[in-house]
Amino acid sequence: MILKEISVDFTSPVPVYEQIKRNIKHIIAKDLLKTNDPLPSIRELSSFLKINPNTVARAFRELQQEKIIDGRPGKGFWASSKKPSGKKKIEMLEDEFNKFIEKAVDMGISPESMKEMISKYFREEK
Template sequence: MLYIFAKTTYNITVLLLIIQLIQIKNTKPLIQKSGEIKVFEVDWKSRTPIYEQIVEKIKELIIKEVLKENEQLPSVRALSKELSVNPNTIQKAYRELEREGFIYSIPGKGNFVAPVKAKINAKKLSNLKEELKKILQEAFFLGLSKEELMEIVDEVESKTKGGTQRD
């Protein structure tokens, strides 16, 4: 009798796993373009606010050129449904991205990836360099070697642009 119960429980567990796999397979991607799937998820356990996570993920997709110039982003409603997030949160993320110059909106049409603007990028790059200098000073003070720094730079570069390792 115990053997039959254990076998039945095992079969139910296998069926549940199969159902979950089918559900995962049938979920629609966040953004789909010519067979290419671009998906991101929200980390519900993170202390980082959800809208900031969305902002960072979209920035990452834009920086890595997964999202191209003038490409339309998902609507607020579609993205909120896909991520199970309040539409106001998505709208806040889009507003922040627009404020930072990563996207632009056309009323009645949607949100689009902004073209690269040299002046804005130069200003942002200048600010980032200053922040980087402060961080590097602290890192060197704490004992980071130049070799370790170069390894980090190579790692970040390869993740960002798919570049090759330094010689």
């Protein structure tokens, strides 16, 4: 079960519902959950994490709005079949990304420096 892939840090400034969202996104991005695979129920996950069901419900609701998962009362939630493909995801980001690059260019930052920033981010990320 993917339950043990999910954990939250109560001392983090990142809200618990946001940590849950990221957990699920990463799980789906890594294909640990494929299309139509069931997620743990709201109550199952909330009692596993020892938090209020509403907190899990908020995470699931927002993921549903983002079309990452889908769900129905009485049936639970599952990985959506309408997940955007890798290409779609990049297209979704590209506008925002180009704005960012333009600002960087405006400041005189080279493409090499930008790539270096990416590498740095992932080196520091554990």
